[in-house]
Amino acid sequence: MFEIVTKRELAPHINLFEFSAKEIAVKTKPGQFVILRIDEEGERIPLTIADVNIERGTITVVCHEVGKSTKKLGRLKEVDGIPDLLGPLGKPAKIEKFGTVLCIGGGVFVAPLYFQVKAFREMGNDVIVIVGARTKSDLIYEDEMRQVCNEFYVATDDGTKGYKGLDFLKDLLKERKIDRAITMGPIVMMKTVAEFTRPYGIPTIANLIPVMVDGMGMCGACRVTVGGKMMFACVDGPDFDGHQVDFEELMARMKMYAPQEKLSFVFYEKGGRGL
Amino acid sequence: METGKEELRIGVFICHCGFNIGGVVDVPAVVEYAKTLPNVVCADENLYMCSSAGLSLIKEYIKKYNLNRVVVTSCTPATHETVFRNACEEAGLNKYFFEMVNIREHCSWVHMHHPKEATEKAKDLVRMAVAKASYLEPLVEPELEIKPSALVIGGGIAGMTAAMSLARQGFDVHLVEKESELGGMLRYLYKLQPTERDASEILHEAVTAVKANSRINLHTSTVIKEVKGFFGNFDVILQRHGSNELKQINVGTIIVATGAEGFQPLGMYGYKENENVMTQLELEQRLKNGGLKKPKKVVMIQCVGARERTGRTYCSRVCCMIALNNALLLKKLYPDVEISIFFRDMQTYGEYEDFYREAMENFIDFIRYDPDKPPKVTSKPNGKLAVTVHDVYLKAEVEIDSDLVILSTPLVQHEEGRKLSSVLKVPLGLDGFFFEAHPKLRPVDFSSEGIYVCGTAHGPKDVNESIAQAYAAASRAAIPMAVGKIRTEAVKAWVDTEICVGCDACEVSCIFNAIEALTFGHPHVVEANCKGCGVCAAECPLGAMQLRHFKDQQILAAIEALLKPKKLRGSGENFEPIILCFACQWCSYAAADLAGVSRIQYPHNVRILRVPCSGRVDVLHILKAFLNGADGVIVTGCLIGDCHYIDGNVKAKSRVETTKKSLKVFGIDLERLEIGFASSSEGQKFATMMTDFVERIRKLGPNPLRVGAGGD
Numbered sequence: 009m010f011e012i013v014t015k016r017e018l019a020p021h022i023n024l025f026e027f028s029a030k031e032i033a034v035k036t037k038p039g040q041f042v043i044l045r046i047d048e049e050g051e052r053i054p055l056t057i058a059d060v061n062i063e064r065g066t067i068t069v070v071c072h073e074v075g076k077s078t079k080k081l082g083r084l085k086e087v088d089g090i091p092d093l094l095g096p097l098g099k100p101a102k103i104e105k106f107g108t109v110l111c112i113g114g115g116v117f118v119a120p121l122y123f124q125v126k127a128f129r130e131m132g133n134d135v136i137v138i139v140g141a142r143t144k145s146d147l148i149y150e151d152e153m154r155q156v157c158n159e160f161y162v163a164t165d166d167g168t169k170g171y172k173g174l175d176f177l178k179d180l181l182k183e184r185k186i187d188r189a190i191t192m193g194p195i196v197m198m199k200t201v202a203e204f205t206r207p208y209g210i211p212t213i214a215n216l217i218p219v220m221v222d223g224m225g226m227c228g229a230c231r232v233t234v235g236g237k238m239m240f241a242c243v244d245g246p247d248f249d250g251h252q253v254d255f256e257e258l259m260a261r262m263k264m265y266a267p268q269e270k271l272s273f274v275f276y277e278k279g280g281r282g283l
Numbered sequence: 284m285e286t287g288k289e290e291l292r293i294g295v296f297i298c299h300c301g302f303n304i305g306g307v308v309d310v311p312a313v314v315e316y317a318k319t320l321p322n323v324v325c326a327d328e329n330l331y332m333c334s335s336a337g338l339s340l341i342k343e344y345i346k347k348y349n350l351n352r353v354v355v356t357s358c359t360p361a362t363h364e365t366v367f368r369n370a371c372e373e374a375g376l377n378k379y380f381f382e383m384v385n386i387r388e389h390c391s392w393v394h395m396h397h398p399k400e401a402t403e404k405a406k407d408l409v410r411m412a413v414a415k416a417s418y419l420e421p422l423v424e425p426e427l428e429i430k431p432s433a434l435v436i437g438g439g440i441a442g443m444t445a446a447m448s449l450a451r452q453g454f455d456v457h458l459v460e461k462e463s464e465l466g467g468m469l470r471y472l473y474k475l476q477p478t479e480r481d482a483s484e485i486l487h488e489a490v491t492a493v494k495a496n497s498r499i500n501l502h503t504s505t506v507i508k509e510v511k512g513f514f515g516n517f518d519v520i521l522q523r524h525g526s527n528e529l530k531q532i533n534v535g536t537i538i539v540a541t542g543a544e545g546f547q548p549l550g551m552y553g554y555k556e557n558e559n560v561m562t563q564l565e566l567e568q569r570l571k572n573g574g575l576k577k578p579k580k581v582v583m584i585q586c587v588g589a590r591e592r593t594g595r596t597y598c599s600r601v602c603c604m605i606a607l608n609n610a611l612l613l614k615k616l617y618p619d620v621e622i623s624i625f626f627r628d629m630q631t632y633g634e635y636e637d638f639y640r641e642a643m644e645n646f647i648d649f650i651r652y653d654p655d656k657p658p659k660v661t662s663k664p665n666g667k668l669a670v671t672v673h674d675v676y677l678k679a680e681v682e683i684d685s686d687l688v689i690l691s692t693p694l695v696q697h698e699e700g701r702k703l704s705s706v707l708k709v710p711l712g713l714d715g716f717f718f719e720a721h722p723k724l725r726p727v728d729f730s731s732e733g734i735y736v737c738g739t740a741h742g743p744k745d746v747n748e749s750i751a752q753a754y755a756a757a758s759r760a761a762i763p764m765a766v767g768k769i770r771t772e773a774v775k776a777w778v779d780t781e782i783c784v785g786c787d788a789c790e791v792s793c794i795f796n797a798i799e800a801l802t803f804g805h806p807h808v809v810e811a812n813c814k815g816c817g818v819c820a821a822e823c824p825l826g827a828m829q830l831r832h833f834k835d836q837q838i839l840a841a842i843e844a845l846l847k848p849k850k851l852r853g854s855g856e857n858f859e860p861i862i863l864c865f866a867c868q869w870c871s872y873a874a875a876d877l878a879g880v881s882r883i884q885y886p887h888n889v890r891i892l893r894v895p896c897s898g899r900v901d902v903l904h905i906l907k908a909f910l911n912g913a914d915g916v917i918v919t920g921c922l923i924g925d926c927h928y929i930d931g932n933v934k935a936k937s938r939v940e941t942t943k944k945s946l947k948v949f950g951i952d953l954e955r956l957e958i959g960f961a962s963s964s965e966g967q968k969f970a971t972m973m974t975d976f977v978e979r980i981r982k983l984g985p986n987p988l989r990v991g992a993g994g995d
Binding site: 021072073074075114115140141142143146163164165166173174193194195196197200207259260262263266267268269270271273274 | 527780784785786787788790791792800801802803804805822823824825826901902903906938941942945
């Protein structure tokens with residue numbers, strides 16, 4: 009049993025969980041993820057690790073309630089536990105001294121990006137951070153990020169806080185010399201960032217968490233096409249060259265189980281009532 | 284004044300349609316029944332609801348009873364919905380507060396010998412409509428402004444003709460050509476039939492006219508990088524070859540005239556291995572530049588890479604004429620040259636038959652070959668080519684020594700065309716060519732409004748056909764630009780941002796570019812592009828995406844109402860199953876109408892629920908029906924390839940398959956769910972489909988989830 013040491017609501021339907029998991033904590037590097045299950049028959053949820061605390065022996069993940077399993081997770085409380093927590097999985101992010109690193113995070117993925125921002129900063133990089141969300145109330149980790157980066161920007165889809173959309177990034181790229189870009193967020197956002205950085209030849213890392221099952225390279229559910237080659241996000245990634253990722257295919261694959269997701273969500277939410 | 288919040292006041296009006304409905308259905312009984320339904324404040328009947336007396340009755344009752352929803356129970360909405368909607372509007376009621384029930388085509392005409400059951404069915408249908416009406420919302424039909432400028436993509440003869448036509452009508456035109464010169468395929472052709480005019484002459488005239496026209500803005504060596512926006516206001520980003528600089532233009536309409544290319548028959552008949560084996564197009568090049576050495580003997584092979592069993596199954600239409608034309612030209616140049624044309628079928632339609640006759644009179648030899656035994660070409664040491672073929676008529680092998688082997692290859696879509704299809708989000712057909720909205724009724728329109736197609740981009744055509752089609756596309760594009768404003772459908776997608784989590788499933792599922800995923804995952808409905816199919820709503824995993832007028836709530840309410848009486852009808856093996864049929868408004872609903880008009884009788888157990896497209900039918904709708912006791916559910920749509928929303932029915936099919944898997948969990952036999960397809964002209968097929976399905980369900984017995992199922 010992995011105990012929930014801390015649970016905090018960061019935004020509506022977005023919760024931070026600190027799990028007691030010492031063995032995972034000591035081995036985790038930024039960019040890696042865990043797969044957890046809430047009960048014996050639960051769905052396996054992959055979540056990128058947002059922080060570790062070795063003294064406390066804990067790892068932190070942040071989860072957005074988007075369907076049945078994540079809603080179920082969101083209803084757990086401190087001192088509750090989960091039976092399965094598997095990790096760290098995937099290859100760690102490449103954290104080196106690159107110079108100026110641009111980190112762009114969207115939605116719930118801002119949390120795991122924070123872990124990388126800290127690491128880049130510790131390596132002596134100048135780190136520019138952009139955090140974005142659909143709307144002001146969905147923004148998370150603003151203060152935390154501000155404290156660890158050199159330069160900080162906020163953007164929202166509806167313009168309720170900061171810049172409206174990511175178009176301002178075009179100007180930023182024109183003016184500044186960027187040595188590496190890291191993007192973690194909705195597929196559309198990562199695709200947009202990759203398109204913006206492509207003309208400048210800035211190495212751009214996209215962090216992909218597609219539909220996953222075992223997370224160890226066995227099932228093939230997390231197939232992605234990168235540079236025309238088939239890769240497994242779980243073992244070959246989750247970091248990939250953003251300029252080579254077939255984002256269209258990824259988006260199509262992500263909705264493969266939409267009807268099943270819908271049924272299980274409706275039955276969980278309403279116990280099938282209304283049907 | 285009309286909000287969903289106020290007290291519901293529904294009026295139900297039932298039409299006798301003379302004897303058409305009233306002769307079968309007990310209309311007074313249905314009126315009395317309607318009065319008992321929730322929120323119904325009045326119900327009445329009329330001999331002809333669509334007569335001025337009937338319409339006045341509706342208007343009078345709206346005022347008298349202060350109605351805020353109107354249900355008319357009569358014939359098909361295909362013909363009379365507008366009439367009743369207008370009556371509501373005249374009485375001050377938003378026309379989307381109107382719901383129509385079809386008890387003529389779908390009831391009295393198809394159950395003529397079962398008045399009792401037809402009356403029960405009419406009551407069921409009224410109950411469904413009243414339930415849906417309770418959730419109707421007022422809608423507005425937005426107006427779109429159309430910019431009076433057009434983009435023509437492709438500077439071949441079709442594109443130039445369309446551009447000229449629009450420019451002469453006073454519209455600004457951007458003509459984009461990927462090559463450095465205008466002309467397209469015409470630049471490579473030699474002499475054109477039936478006039479034997481030099482292609483270069485026609486080309487020169489067209490190019491000069493285009494260049495001289497000040498309304499035409501020419502962009503050569505340029506491709507379309509991106510298209511955003513919608514009908515009336517497209518933002519198009521152009522990119523010049525070898526340049527990173529992008530240029531943005533703004534247009535109201537778009538014409539696709541990107542042409543086609545000749546198929547390269549690599550690996551066939553020694554093409555590219557022997558220099559004397561060439562395509563018709565390459566022969567014309569040599570005729571044109573005088574690079575052809577006089578041959579003694581020429582063999583032409585037709586249908587090379589065309590009319591195949593799979594892949595390029597189509598006939599390229601022009602190759603028979605091209606072969607005859609080139610053969611006759613060779614004969615004129617070198618009267619003693621011997622020419623054999625190996626053909627499968629000579630397809631020389633219309634006046635082209637004259638060339639076929641002329642060719643035969645000029646002793647051109649025609650040898651029919653069997654596609655299963657195609658000719659063989661081998662190089663001989665003396666440089667000649669030996670061509671052997673099984674002559675179908677002689678029933679014997681024939682060998683010919685030839686100087687030249689000319690291959691007639693089909694026109695095919697090119698890479699740029701395929702790219703453009705995804706940039707514009709307009710479809711390609713199975714043959715690879717651009718696919719029009721309707722093969723008969725809308726031959727130059729795409730189903731996306733404001734985008735049109737002409738020339739060989741749309742399929743193989745000769746020059747005059749391309750020109751004719753270019754004029755057609757230009758005049759189609761000119762209509763909205765001349766009017767300046769267009770009223771659009773009110774039935775559009777709508778997203779509940781409270782529920783949406785930004786998974787973008789809707790954006791991926793929309794084929795019309797009507798959903799724009801904003802950077803951080805917020806979907807934005809581009810209403811001008813939305814066609815109202817509802818596919819996105821069915822694909823949304825959370826039910827956040829909805830289609831106005833066909834929201835889940837509205838559809839589910841109708842289904843619930845249908846199955847409210849849980850009691851089994853009939854008993855034992857003679858039970859009467861309740862079958863819910865989802866019918867797409869374009870094809871299968873119309874097929875059911877036609878079955879009615881043709882008085883084709885089918886079992887009365889079927890209850891039809893109209894949806895815009897079979898692709899709107901959600902796994903939840905199907906499940907709702909079963910959990911509430913439906914004995915069978917059949918989703919019906921247009922024939923595959925015929926969907927008004929391109930592939931909504933294909934998506935419906937795969938969704939039905941997925942739903943079947945889920946049904947197992949609930950203990951429901953997979954056989955109780957079916958999907959069927961019928962075009963609007965297939966009334967008989969629709970009736971047969973229903974008859975077979977009802978029989979199947981009757982054998983399966985009642986839905987085990989139905990209260991009281993399994994016995995009385």
